[in-house]
Amino acid sequence: MAASTEYSPGRRPVVVVDDLHVEYKVFATGKRATGKDSDGGLLRRPKRTQTVHALKGISFTAYENDSIGIIGSNGSGKSTLMRAITGLTPATSGAVYASSRPSLLGVGAALIKPLSGQRNVILGGLALGLSKEEIEAKYDEIVDFAGIREYIHLPMRTYSSGMTARLKFAIATVRNHEILIVDEALAVGDREFRKRSEQRIREIRDNAGTVFLVSHSMRSIRDTCNRVIWIEKGELMMDGDPEEVIAAYKAKRRR
Amino acid sequence: MTRTVDDPEAHGLTRVGGRPPLTKYLRGVAQRKDFILSLAKYRIEAENERQRLGLLWIVLKPLLNAAVFGLVFGILMASTKNVPDFVAFLIIGVFTFEFFGSCLNAGSKSITNNQALVQSLAFPRMSLPISVVIQKFMELVPTMLLLALILTVMGHRPTWNWLLVIPLIGLYFLFCMGMALTAARLAVHIPDLTNILPFVTRFFFYTSGIFFSFDLRFADSPRMLEYVQYQPVYAFMSLARELFLDSDPLYDVRVELWPIVAVWSVVIFLFGIVFFWAAEERYGRVN
Numbered sequence: 431m432a433a434s435t436e437y438s439p440g441r442r443p444v445v446v447v448d449d450l451h452v453e454y455k456v457f458a459t460g461k462r463a464t465g466k467d468s469d470g471g472l473l474r475r476p477k478r479t480q481t482v483h484a485l486k487g488i489s490f491t492a493y494e495n496d497s498i499g500i501i502g503s504n505g506s507g508k509s510t511l512m513r514a515i516t517g518l519t520p521a522t523s524g525a526v527y528a529s530s531r532p533s534l535l536g537v538g539a540a541l542i543k544p545l546s547g548q549r550n551v552i553l554g555g556l557a558l559g560l561s562k563e564e565i566e567a568k569y570d571e572i573v574d575f576a577g578i579r580e581y582i583h584l585p586m587r588t589y590s591s592g593m594t595a596r597l598k599f600a601i602a603t604v605r606n607h608e609i610l611i612v613d614e615a616l617a618v619g620d621r622e623f624r625k626r627s628e629q630r631i632r633e634i635r636d637n638a639g640t641v642f643l644v645s646h647s648m649r650s651i652r653d654t655c656n657r658v659i660w661i662e663k664g665e666l667m668m669d670g671d672p673e674e675v676i677a678a679y680k681a682k683r684r685r
Numbered sequence: 686m687t688r689t690v691d692d693p694e695a696h697g698l699t700r701v702g703g704r705p706p707l708t709k710y711l712r713g714v715a716q717r718k719d720f721i722l723s724l725a726k727y728r729i730e731a732e733n734e735r736q737r738l739g740l741l742w743i744v745l746k747p748l749l750n751a752a753v754f755g756l757v758f759g760i761l762m763a764s765t766k767n768v769p770d771f772v773a774f775l776i777i778g779v780f781t782f783e784f785f786g787s788c789l790n791a792g793s794k795s796i797t798n799n800q801a802l803v804q805s806l807a808f809p810r811m812s813l814p815i816s817v818v819i820q821k822f823m824e825l826v827p828t829m830l831l832l833a834l835i836l837t838v839m840g841h842r843p844t845w846n847w848l849l850v851i852p853l854i855g856l857y858f859l860f861c862m863g864m865a866l867t868a869a870r871l872a873v874h875i876p877d878l879t880n881i882l883p884f885v886t887r888f889f890f891y892t893s894g895i896f897f898s899f900d901l902r903f904a905d906s907p908r909m910l911e912y913v914q915y916q917p918v919y920a921f922m923s924l925a926r927e928l929f930l931d932s933d934p935l936y937d938v939r940v941e942l943w944p945i946v947a948v949w950s951v952v953i954f955l956f957g958i959v960f961f962w963a964a965e966e967r968y969g970r971v972n
Contacts, residue, residue: 446693517702518804518969526701527693531807539801544731553727556720557806585734 499655725820778895792865863957
C-alpha cells in the first residue's frame with residue numbers, strides 16, 4: 431500500500447479513484463521538431479497521432495466532508511483528473527466510482543452573452559438540472575448573492591468581467607452538490623466577493639458535501655481544505671495534511 | 686495488486702460516466718425538456734437581439750431567398766416559363782427547404798461548437814442537437830403561416846388538404862431531426878465534415894426540384910420521374926406543393942408520395958437516435 435494514500439477506514443467514502451489512466455490521442459499536425467527537414471510537401475505530410483499520457487495511474491479515496499485541494503504545476507494533469515472524476519473525460523483504464531455524480535462548479539459555458547442576466551439565471555439553472563420551480567424559488571438568492579440586481583435586465587455582454595464572474599458563481603453554487611469540483615473559481619471578483627465565495631464554499635462543504643478545489647493559490651487552499659493532493663506529470667506525488675504537502679511542493683519548486 | 690483504495694462496491698458507489706441503456710437515456714433527455722426548449726427559445730432571441738428588425742428576420746430571410754431565385758431562374762434564365770404558377774411553386778419550395786438545410790448545418794455544429802458546455806456540465810448530449818432542431822422548427826412555423834397567407838392572397842383558395850400539411854411537417858420534423866443527430870455525431874468523428882456539408886445541402890437543394898420542375902424535365906422518361914420521387918427531400922417538397930396548390934387544377938396530390946416520406950422519416954429518425962446515443966461517451970473527449 432502506497433504510503434501517500436490517506437487511508438482511513440470507518441469514514442464513508444464518496445469518491446474512489448482506482449488506478450486511473452487517461453490518454454489523449456492528438457492529431458499531430460506540422461513537423462516534428464527533429465531538425466531533419468522532410469522532403470515531402472504539404473500533400474505528403476504524414477498524419478500521425480500522438481498519444482499524450484495525461485494521468486498515469488492515480489488512486490485515492492475521498493471521504494464524506496473532505497475538502498481536498500489539488501495542486502501541481504501547469505500541465506500536471508489537475509484539470510484532466512477533475513474532468514475524469516466528473517465522468518466528462520472517459521478513463522483509458524482504471525475507473526472512478528462515486529456515491530453520486532460529481533459536478534464541476536461552473537456554468538459559464540451554458541450562458542448566452544447577448545441575453546439578459548435574468549434569462550441567463552434561468553438558462554444556467556436549467557443547464558445544471560434544476561427545475562423551473564426550483565429556479566424561481568432561488569432566483570432572488572442568486573441575484574442578491576451576485577449583487578447585480580440593478581443590471582439584471584441588461585444583456586450579459588454589457589457586464590464587467592467581475593459582474594459576469596459573480597453571476598456565474600452565484601448560479602453555479604445554487605444547487606446543492608453532494609460532490610463538487612471547483613476549478614480555480616475563487617480567484618474571481620474583488621476581495622469582498624472573494625470572501626463571500628469562500629464562505630459559500632465552506633457552507634457547501636459543511637452541508638455534508640465533498641469539495642475538490644483546484645487552485646494555484648496556496649492561500650485559498652490552506653483556508654478551505656483539510657487535505658491536499660499533489661500531482662506532477664500525471665502521477666500522484668503526495669496526499670495528506672495541507673501544510674506538509676504544500677511545504678513539500680514548495681520545496682520541490684524552489685529547486 | 687494491493688488495493689490502495691477502499692472497495693467501491695462495498696460502500697455502494699457506482700462507476701462514473703458510462704453510457705446508460707437507450708430507454709434510460711431517452712428518459713434523461715425527456716427530463717431535460719425545459720432546458721431544451723429554453724435553449725431553443727433563447728437562442729432565437731439572442732441571434733436577433735441586435736438586429737433592428739429583430740424577429741422579423743425569421744420570415745424575411747426566406748422571402749429574400751425566394752426573390753433572388755425568382756429573379757435568376759424565373760426572369761433572367763427564363764428556364765421556368767412552362768412551370769405552372771411559378772411564383773407559388775418557387776416559394777413553397779424555398780420556404781420548406783430552409784428547415785432541412787438549416788437543421789443539417791446547425792445540427793452538425795451542435796456538439797463541436799459547444800465543446801466548453803459539453804466538457805463542463807453533465808447532461809444527455811442529445812439535448813443539444815434536439816434543441817437546435819426545435820429552434821429551427823420554431824422558426825419554420827411562422828414561415829409556414831406566412832406562406833399560407835401569401836398563397837391565399839395570390840388566389841390559391843385554402844382547401845381541406847391544407848390541413849394535411851400539418852402531419853407532413855410532423856414527418857418532416859422527424860426526418861430532419863434524424864439527419865441533424867447523424868450529422869452531429871459525424872462532425873465529432875470527422876472534422877472535415879464542415880467542409881463537405883455545404884455541398885451535401887446544395888446537392889439536396891438542386892436535386893429536389895425547387896426552382897425547376899422534374900415533371901417537365903423528365904416528361905418523356907417516366908422511369909426517371911419514378912426514381913426521383915424516392916429522393917426524400919424531393920418527395921417532401923412535391924407533397925407540400927401539391928397539398929398547398931390543391932385548388933389549382935394543374936397540380937394533383939400524388940398519394941403515393943405519403944408512404945415514401947413516412948418510411949424515410951421513421952427510419953432516419955430512429956437511426957439518428959441510436960447512432961447519436963451509441964457514441965455518448967465520446968462527445969466529452971478533448972481532442
